[in-house]
Amino acid sequence: MHLSIYTDGASRKNPGESASGYEIFDDGGRLLAERSLYNGIKTNNEAEYIAVIEALRRALRDYGEGADITLHSDSQLIVNQMNGKFKIKNDGLKRLNLQARSIASKFAKARFVNVPRENEHIVSVDGGLNALLDRMGK
Numbered sequence: 141m142h143l144s145i146y147t148d149g150a151s152r153k154n155p156g157e158s159a160s161g162y163e164i165f166d167d168g169g170r171l172l173a174e175r176s177l178y179n180g181i182k183t184n185n186e187a188e189y190i191a192v193i194e195a196l197r198r199a200l201r202d203y204g205e206g207a208d209i210t211l212h213s214d215s216q217l218i219v220n221q222m223n224g225k226f227k228i229k230n231d232g233l234k235r236l237n238l239q240a241r242s243i244a245s246k247f248a249k250a251r252f253v254n255v256p257r258e259n260e261h262i263v264s265v266d267g268g269l270n271a272l273l274d275r276m277g278k
Contacts, residue, residue: 141203142167145195145211146261149187150269157278158182159269162195163261164202173198176268178276188215189236191265192222196243196250208249214257222252 144165151158161176175198179190192211199209213219220226221237222244228234244250255262 141206142208142210143172143199143203144169144261145199145209146255146259146265147188147191147195147211147213148262148265148269149182149184149189149191149215150266150273151182151184151187152273152278155181155183155186157273157276158184158187159272160187160191160194161265161269161272162191162198163265164195164199165261173202174265174268176265176272178272178278185215185217185230185233186236188213188218189233189240192218192240193236193243196240196247200243200246205246206248209244209247210251210253211244212253212255212259212261214255214259214262216254219252219254 147162149160158179164173221228
C-alpha cells in the first residue's frame, strides 16, 4: 500500500505556542487520517518535526511496516535533514531527526519530498493548526 502524507508545523512567535498536524491519503487520494495537536512552546522547526514523527507513528500503527510512504512537507530544512543532505547542529533537532528516521526505517519504502506551502494539502493541514491555536486562544 502506498500512502501520501502531508505534514506541517506552526509556531506563533519562534519559539512560541505551537501545533503540528498531518493528513494521510491512500493511492486513490482518499483521506485516511488527519490530526492537529497542540505542542506547547516550541520552535517552528520542532513543530515541523513533531508533525513528521506523529504522522509516521500513525501510518506505521494503522498500515504497518509493509507500507510505502511519501511524506510531503513545505519545510526544506526538515526534508533535506531527513534525506541526509543538511547537517543538523541543534541537539534538540538531532534527537527529533533520529526519532523520525528510526520510525521511517520501519517502512518498506519511505521518501521525503519538499512541496510549496501553497500545496492544497499543506494549506489544509496549516488551516487546521491555526484553527486549533485560535480555539485555544493561543
